[in-house]
Amino acid sequence: MTAVSIDGVWKYFGDYPALREVSFTLERGACLALLGRNGAGKTTLLRILAGLSKPGRGSVTILGADARAEETRRQIGVLGHGIGIYEELSAVENLRLFARLYGLSNPTKTAMEWLDRTGLERVSDGLVREFSRGMRQRLAVARAFLHNPSLLLLDEPFTALDDRAIAVLQTLLNDARREGRTIIMSTHQLREALELASDVALINRGRLAYRGERTKEMLDDPSWLYRNYGEA
């Protein structure tokens, strides 16, 4: 079953194409490592998938529906560059808010559960502005996962995470893979990503330069892809 289907997507900023004729599909339960240099178009693509912007041309189908459809957004979890949590609210208030926005039936219970899972149960009533960076990152991860999304979109998730947060995220990602959720992860951290990934895609100057399964070769030599398909 196809989780994500991108067909002939172009994204223009003015007349400049940030994405050019990008097409690929991703099966349910797969984990895609989205590679590419800075400025290649990875974030642009992820934002389109997250429903934050519309493609100039082409179509995007997620879980059988349009990216902006309400049902689709309910099943997507996003972890972007910004952590997406409110400084003036407490940890539990943040998670409760997002639980409500995602239509969960018991927001408080879910919020407390996820604070547990990310090791933040003791600071549940603390305001986020007083948290350390690592705590905020773990809270962000909780926010992205708490509605049990079928599709996870992660934009350079391992960047700037401390050890504890990385551990939490890796556990959750492994669980997600085991539970058959679909993951798309853009990254510069080749090793961590390639370990988790089942599929690989390389974006080069807005074009899809490579799309295939993650092979043992790639795992052994992470820069293989860049050497063979990236720019010089």
Added chain:
Amino acid sequence: MRTKVILALCLIAGAILAWNLHTMFLSVPDEANQGAIFRIIYFHVPAAITSFAGFYVAMFCGLGYLANRNLRLDSVAAAINEVSLAFASITLVTGSIWGRIIWGIWWTWDPRLTSYFICLLMYFGYFMLRRGIDEPHQRARMSAVLSIFACVDIVIVWKSIEWFRTQHPGPVLSIRNGGGMAPGMEAPIWWNLVALLMLSTALILIRTRQQTMQHEVETLRRYAHAY
């Protein structure tokens, strides 16, 4: 082809305006109450109608952009609004001059002039907004939305200022003179309107061409910087 059209429009408009000037000054007698200055109405009213029509046409172009995301429509909308803004300024200036000569004051809070002034402010804001957004599609979207709000609001502003001013009567520029113009005297207004519409079309065509070229230059710049 396009250049020929622009040239043709300008020439015809110029001819009509010249002929009208002749009519206005030589054939039409001075108006009983206002003297020579009433001739300014022959520019004031057509300019007003042209600018108003322009703002609404531009709003529809904006809606067209929202429907099919064609940046061309946004260029046209912006060009129309620019030209309309110029004609709105002419409306205000001619109205102000008329007021000065008739009433001795440069500005009267006459309902129509005040509404025009607010319209002017809205479209100054429109162009400020456009300058503040670099990304063309975002600029087009926001301009279209602002255009819709401005056009819907203008109607409400117009009505409410009329009510406001009828409660606080002051000097009123009744340019229409109660509609009591003799038939012979009205004709130049309509001819001038035709001339101004042609002129504005020519200006819009020129502006649109300039904007298209600007887009191309910006695109080339982006390419150059990206690589």
Added chain:
Amino acid sequence: MTQAGSIEITEKPRAAAAPRARAGFLRQAFAVAAKDLRSEMRSKESVNASLSFALVILLLFSLAFDPGSDQVREIAGGLLWLVFAFASALILNRSFARELVNDCLDMLISSPISAAQLFLGKAMANFVLLIVIECLCLPVFGIFYNVTWARRFGLLFLVLVLGTWGLTVIGTLFSAMTVNLRLRELMLPTLVYPLIVPVLMGTIQLSMLLINGEPIGQDNQLWFRLLVAFDVIFTILSVAVVETVLVG
């Protein structure tokens, strides 16, 4: 490895988090409004700034217009709404700007709530904040300008509500529009003030009458109708275009 404790996979988390069928439209808008209000109550940044600004303007007006004179007492209603209009700019500007911190705006847009719910939630929060500020300004205004505004407070409050909603709806939409612009603080007032002229005219007229204790005659009732019409038209228009403005 991690303090997250034993991770029970599969069943448990999924059952507990089963989404219920579409929470009410307004309920989620209220969740957004509550979040904004809670944030604001904790930091009180916008409210303090706005209130200080309002007081400063009242002071400045007292320098320009002699507060003791009868004429000023007559136009006091107008001055009041000028104060409200200026002070509201601070609140309205913050409305969407506060979402830029930590990219929260992206999270809201990518969540299942519609842009309309997000907009209404923010508008409701702004409305509450503005009404609070206005109610705090009234007594101060009464003292500075020696006017008794409580004479016909019921109707005055109605004018406050209708006028403030008009301000709020336009201001919140344009806050969304200008959120990513570098000249946001300049743009918002420039764009909003011409558009809200009808609201200000209506509220100024009505406030002047009510503060002076005069009856609202037949001819002045049209101002109420104007305010209601403005509110309805622009609420509908704003809700219709907000998705285009935010996502595009």
